């Protein structure tokens with residue numbers, strides 16, 4: 001049926017395909033299921049748990065072999081949920097109460113999902129779907145229901161939430177798009193979509209309620225537009241858009257090996273921001289020259305206790321090796337009140353963005369900080385690793401962090417573990433750090449400007465509040481001045497100046513940053529070619545003239561409009 005909907009576009013791109021509804025409903029199975037004696041019901045559960053666990057581990061390994069690292073990791077996490085004795089005990093006690101293994105499994109999974117759903121943190125709320133998914137998989141194993149047949153056609157996955165096993169069952173390249181009713185951008189589905197550049201729309205509740213399985217649909221991951229039952233003209237228009245996007249991508253991929261230099265030969269390093277080692281695949285595909293920001297938070301999330309040194313070492317080593325001698329900047333953990341992890345025991349705060357977070361936590365928690373530093377220092381042997389500290393506001397803080405690094409080295413020496421000394425840098429993302437960049441530069445080996453936070457703190461505009469997003473502008477004269485001052489201080493002290501916030505991925509801003517003297521721009525990998533193209537299109541004289549003019553405006557909107565007109 002022809003309908004139009006609107007959601008929030010979160011990953012740009014055009015999706016054309018048949019709707020595949022996730023969230024399988026097992027009600028019919030439940031109604032017709034006739035339980036046996038309690039003992040047999042218990043045995044059925046044990047067999048299902050064993051079979052499902054085996055299947056998940058085997059499938060996870062196969063996905064990893066195919067290079068689908070994120071999917072593999074998700075199925076492995078599901079296998080752990082199945083293997084957890086708590087799951088079995090919960091199910092068995094529910095069988096004792098109801099005598100029905102199918103109901104017991106679904107209810108036990110729902111109970112665990114509900115615990116996660118009640119959490120304040122968006123990341124944990126998004127994990128509820130994993131428990132429901134696992135519950136349904138075990139239930140299907142009890143009744144011997146087959147895996148759903150999906151075929152080879154491109155599909156647009158659609159659901160209030162999307163069960164990760166759906167994503168894991170699809171072939172590489174088969175997912176044409178993702179439509180999520182929930183508003184979460186940290187759902188597994190979105191994380192996977194980002195790493196594979198699959199167009200995605202979130203917050204599309206109305207569409208999800210109305211769209212039927214198997215319907216033909218068009219979606220635009222930039223505008224958030226969704227059309228079902230399209231007319232021939234609409235389909236043709238979307239196919240044309242998709243062709244243009246594919247041609248653009250092919251054009252961009254051709255830029256992959258071209259140097260990122262201005263017309264007159266000034267070099268700027270274009271690096272990738274990554275969250276998990278698996279993101280390196282996309283980084284390499286788009287020609288990233290190293291990693292300007294490894295957000296290590298993912299290693300700390302979705303678990304019950306701190307990740308140990310060995311686990312972190314394996315992840316950092318993996319990334320350093322994949323970067324093949326190019327700079328890999330590991331940022332120490334940046335978690336706090338807005339993403340509370342139960343094991344960090346951070347009480348609820350009124351202003352988490354101004355609270356106990358990032359380095360402020362690390363400096364108080366040696367049990368957290370030392371293993372991370374030791375793991376990063378050891379990874380230094382496998383590539384060109386650097387360590388960077390987030391949320392710095394003073395020289396003292398940076399010096400304290402350096403003391404920890406010294407302590408980490410001493411421990412490693414005592415434990416006879418090999419490591420390599422690495423450069424230590426400051427993430428300039430607070431106005432305090434930018435204003436005192438001249439002092440900080442005396443002690444640091446490099447700066448990387450975190451514009452996402454620098455803009456939010458400078459303009460007093462919460463970066464995640466959509467109500468005031470029109471006020472969030474990295475061309476605001478106050479931001480430009482702080483950025484220029486920071487780069488200037490780095491140049492004066494002969495240290496590298498980089499940027500790893502979203503501003504670095506804006507081709508309009510890249511030119512101004514070049515003129516200010518930036519050495520490195522780090523961004524999500526798919527943005528690299530566009531920035532490279534812009535860099536290659538200007539001379540330094542032109543860039544300087546654009547900067548001079550940009551700094552003459554009194555408000556950010558005028559700067560933006562002016563630069564827009566110049567491209």
Ligand code: PEP
Pocket residue numbers: 293295334429449450451452453454500501502
């Ligand atoms: C930043 O603040 O600009 C940044 C890159 O870090 P994050 O987005 O992880 O806060």
Ligand code: MG
Pocket residue numbers: 390429450452453
């Ligand atoms: Mg930040």
